[in-house]
Amino acid sequence: MTITVYISQDTTAVAVGAERVATAFVQAALNAELNYTLVRNGSRGAFGLEPLIEIEMGAQGRLAFGPVSVADVPSLVTAITVGGYERHSNYLGPVSTIPWLENQTRITFKRCGEGAPTDLANYRALGGYRGLEHALTLSPQAIVDEIKVSGLRGRGGAAFPTGIKWQTVLDAQGEQKYIVCNADEGDSGTFADRLLMEADPYQLIEGMTISGLAVGATKGFIYLRSEYPRAQKMLERAIDVAMAEGYLGADLCRSGQRFELEVRMGAGSYICGEETALLNSLEGKRGVVRAKPPLPAIEGLFGKPTVVNNVLTLASVSSILADGGAEYARHGVDRSKGTMPLQLAGNTKNGGLVEVPFGVSLTIVINEWGGGTRSGRPVRAVQVGGPLGAYLSSDQLDVPLTYEALAGLGGMLGHGGIVVFDDTVDMAKQAHFAMDFCAKESCGKCTPCRIGAVRGREVLERVVDSTASSNDLILLRELCETMEQASLCAMGGLTPLPVKSAMDNFPEDFGVIDNQYEVAACTV
Amino acid sequence: MLSNHSLPVKAMKASVEKTVEQTAAKHAVSQGGLLPCLHEIQAELGYIPNAHLENIATAFSLSTAEVHGVVTFYHDFRTSPSAPQSIQICCAEACQASGSRELEAGVAGVLGVEFDETHPTDNYRLERVYCLGNCACGPSVRINDDVYGRVDLASLPQLVTEAVQS
Structure with a gap:
C-alpha cells in the first residue's frame, strides 16, 4: 500500500509547530520502518487544526489528524502502521468531511492544501491553466466581457468592478501596458493573499497572464511585502517553472503571445499598499501617494496604462475564465457577486480562511467557524476590513457580510479581515x-x-x-x-x-x- | 599601532565601495531597479552606507538627495550597521486582540533589551513590526526569518534561547 503524508509548510502552520512535527514524523516513521512519501503542501487555512497531518492510504482517501503536537507523533505513526488510527486522539476523519472546511464554498482557495504548491503537474491535474487555455482562444474584448459577466469586484478593499478597470486599460492607447499585482497585504487581520501565494502560486500567475492577454500587456510585476519571505520563495520558484514549461515567456502555450512576470519586494512601508504609492515604489521612488486623476489605468507604472489588482482578484480570474463568468456570478447577493475569502483572526478559537458566498452573517462566522473567543470571554468588539475598518459592537454582529451591508453600518468589508476582541479591550x-x-x-x-x-x-x-x-x-x-x-x-x-x-x-x-x-x- | 590598523580599514572601505558600485551598476539597467538594488546592498553589507549613496545616485542618474529620500522612506533600510539577528514583536490589531499589548509592555523586562536597541550579549535587535500575516494564531513574533505563533511572556524567553545564536 502506498502512503502519502501531507504536512504544511505555510507560515502559520510552521508558526504553530508544523516544521517540528514534520521532523518528528520523519524520525518516528524511520523507527517504525514505514514506507511513505512526504509532501509539504500549502495550508487549507483551517488554522485551529494546524499542525495538520493528512494521510492518504489506499482507498480511504485523505485522512486528517490535528492539531498534532510533537508528542502525538509516535503514537500516530504506530496507529498508521499497526492499525487503529480511527481511535487516535488527533483523528478528524476524512479531510472532505471536516465541517470547518466542508461548509465553505471554495472557489479561489479550492486547491490550497491539495498538493505541493509549485508542482505544476498537480496544478494542471486539479484544473489549473484551463482558464488560460480558454482565454487564448478569445479576443481581448471577449475576456474582458467574461470578467464583466462575473461581477467580480476588487478584493483588495476598494471593491471597484474589475471588468470596468480592465476595459479602461484595454481601450487606452499605448505600446507598453503593465499588469501589477498588489501583494502588499499590510492590513492586520488579513492573510488570504499570503496563504494563496504560499499554497497555490500558479493560480495568481495564471490570472495575471490572462489579465495581460485581456488588456494587451506583456509585462507583469508582483509587488510583495518584505514580511512574506515564504511567499517570495514560492512565487519565484513557480515563475521559474512556468517559464520553463512555456506558461510564461515569449510564446505562451505556443500561441505566439508574450507575458513575463517578476516579483519585486517592498521594504516595510504600509502606505505602499495604496495603489499609486505602490506604483511609485515599483518605479524605485519613495512610496508617496499620487493625485488621481490620471487613473493608473490611463497613466500608471512608468506612465503607461496599468491594471493594478489585488492577489485574490487576479487569482479569481483563472476560475472565471475556466468555468465562465455566469457560473461565478451564481454565488453571492446583489452587487456582491461570487465568494469572499474572509479571514478570521484575533481572539478566536478556530481562526483561518473562510471562503463563503457574500451574505453570510458575521455572527455565524465568528461563532460557528471561530467557535467564539480563544480567551473564552465574551466578544465585545469586532473590527471588519482591516485597520481602516470600523469597530462593530456585539449587537451589530448579525450583519450580512456584503459590501453594501457593511457600508450601511458605516463600515466596510475591505479585504475581508475579521479581528475579534473580547471584553478586556479598551x-x-x-x-x-x-x-x-x-x-x-x-x-x-x-x-x-x-x-x-x-x-x-x-x-x-x-x-x-x-x-x-x-x-x-x-x-x-x-x-x-x-x-x-x-x-x-x-x-x-x-x-x-x-x-x-x-x-x-x-x-x-x-x-x-x-x-x-x-x-x-x-x-x- | 594606528598605522598598522589603517591598512585593513582602508581595504575594507574600498571593498564596501566596490560592492555598492557593482550592485548599483547591475540594477541601474533594469526599470525601477533602485529598491532591488538597496535590498541587495543591505543583504550584502548589513546596511546601506551613507558615505556611498552618491555612488548609487551616479549609477541611477539620480541626485544623492533622491537616493537618500528613498533609503530613509522605507522602514526596512538602515544606514548604519545593525546586529545580525532580530526579534520582531507584532504590535498590530489582530495580535493586540490576542495579547500582544502585554507582550509589548513586558518584553524588555524578560529579555533584558529595549525596543530598537541591540541586546548587550546576544547580538540581536528588538523591534516592533506591524503584521506578519499570522493573524489567526497571534501574538506573533519573528526571530530572524522564522515566525512563531501564540507567543506570550512565559514562552518567549525559551523561544529566544532556542532560536538566537549567541
Missing part, C-alpha cells in the same frame, strides 16, 4: 492606535493625513490618560471630518473610521473630566 486605546499608526505610516504628501493623524493621536493620548475634556472629543470629531473629506488617499480618508466607530459604539470608553460632551456636542 476601545480608546484602539482608537489611539489607529491614529498613531496613521501618523507613523503616512507618506506625508497631504496635510490632513500628515498633521491630522498627529493631532488625533495627541487628543487620544489625553483620552487614554483620562485627562481629556469634552472639547477634546469635539476636536477629534472635527479632525476626523477633515481627514475624511480632504485626504488624498484611503489611509488618511479611512483612519477616522475605526476612531469614530469606537467613539460611537463604545462611548463608555471615552470618558472626559468635565462630562459635558453630550451637551457640548449638541450646541456645536
Whole structure:
C-alpha cells in the first residue's frame, strides 16, 4: 500500500509547530520502518487544526489528524502502521468531511492544501491553466466581457468592478501596458493573499497572464511585502517553472503571445499598499501617494496604462475564465457577486480562511467557524476590513457580510479581515492606535493625513490618560471630518473610521473630566 | 599601532565601495531597479552606507538627495550597521486582540533589551513590526526569518534561547 503524508509548510502552520512535527514524523516513521512519501503542501487555512497531518492510504482517501503536537507523533505513526488510527486522539476523519472546511464554498482557495504548491503537474491535474487555455482562444474584448459577466469586484478593499478597470486599460492607447499585482497585504487581520501565494502560486500567475492577454500587456510585476519571505520563495520558484514549461515567456502555450512576470519586494512601508504609492515604489521612488486623476489605468507604472489588482482578484480570474463568468456570478447577493475569502483572526478559537458566498452573517462566522473567543470571554468588539475598518459592537454582529451591508453600518468589508476582541479591550486605546499608526505610516504628501493623524493621536493620548475634556472629543470629531473629506488617499480618508466607530459604539470608553460632551456636542 | 590598523580599514572601505558600485551598476539597467538594488546592498553589507549613496545616485542618474529620500522612506533600510539577528514583536490589531499589548509592555523586562536597541550579549535587535500575516494564531513574533505563533511572556524567553545564536 502506498502512503502519502501531507504536512504544511505555510507560515502559520510552521508558526504553530508544523516544521517540528514534520521532523518528528520523519524520525518516528524511520523507527517504525514505514514506507511513505512526504509532501509539504500549502495550508487549507483551517488554522485551529494546524499542525495538520493528512494521510492518504489506499482507498480511504485523505485522512486528517490535528492539531498534532510533537508528542502525538509516535503514537500516530504506530496507529498508521499497526492499525487503529480511527481511535487516535488527533483523528478528524476524512479531510472532505471536516465541517470547518466542508461548509465553505471554495472557489479561489479550492486547491490550497491539495498538493505541493509549485508542482505544476498537480496544478494542471486539479484544473489549473484551463482558464488560460480558454482565454487564448478569445479576443481581448471577449475576456474582458467574461470578467464583466462575473461581477467580480476588487478584493483588495476598494471593491471597484474589475471588468470596468480592465476595459479602461484595454481601450487606452499605448505600446507598453503593465499588469501589477498588489501583494502588499499590510492590513492586520488579513492573510488570504499570503496563504494563496504560499499554497497555490500558479493560480495568481495564471490570472495575471490572462489579465495581460485581456488588456494587451506583456509585462507583469508582483509587488510583495518584505514580511512574506515564504511567499517570495514560492512565487519565484513557480515563475521559474512556468517559464520553463512555456506558461510564461515569449510564446505562451505556443500561441505566439508574450507575458513575463517578476516579483519585486517592498521594504516595510504600509502606505505602499495604496495603489499609486505602490506604483511609485515599483518605479524605485519613495512610496508617496499620487493625485488621481490620471487613473493608473490611463497613466500608471512608468506612465503607461496599468491594471493594478489585488492577489485574490487576479487569482479569481483563472476560475472565471475556466468555468465562465455566469457560473461565478451564481454565488453571492446583489452587487456582491461570487465568494469572499474572509479571514478570521484575533481572539478566536478556530481562526483561518473562510471562503463563503457574500451574505453570510458575521455572527455565524465568528461563532460557528471561530467557535467564539480563544480567551473564552465574551466578544465585545469586532473590527471588519482591516485597520481602516470600523469597530462593530456585539449587537451589530448579525450583519450580512456584503459590501453594501457593511457600508450601511458605516463600515466596510475591505479585504475581508475579521479581528475579534473580547471584553478586556479598551476601545480608546484602539482608537489611539489607529491614529498613531496613521501618523507613523503616512507618506506625508497631504496635510490632513500628515498633521491630522498627529493631532488625533495627541487628543487620544489625553483620552487614554483620562485627562481629556469634552472639547477634546469635539476636536477629534472635527479632525476626523477633515481627514475624511480632504485626504488624498484611503489611509488618511479611512483612519477616522475605526476612531469614530469606537467613539460611537463604545462611548463608555471615552470618558472626559468635565462630562459635558453630550451637551457640548449638541450646541456645536 | 594606528598605522598598522589603517591598512585593513582602508581595504575594507574600498571593498564596501566596490560592492555598492557593482550592485548599483547591475540594477541601474533594469526599470525601477533602485529598491532591488538597496535590498541587495543591505543583504550584502548589513546596511546601506551613507558615505556611498552618491555612488548609487551616479549609477541611477539620480541626485544623492533622491537616493537618500528613498533609503530613509522605507522602514526596512538602515544606514548604519545593525546586529545580525532580530526579534520582531507584532504590535498590530489582530495580535493586540490576542495579547500582544502585554507582550509589548513586558518584553524588555524578560529579555533584558529595549525596543530598537541591540541586546548587550546576544547580538540581536528588538523591534516592533506591524503584521506578519499570522493573524489567526497571534501574538506573533519573528526571530530572524522564522515566525512563531501564540507567543506570550512565559514562552518567549525559551523561544529566544532556542532560536538566537549567541
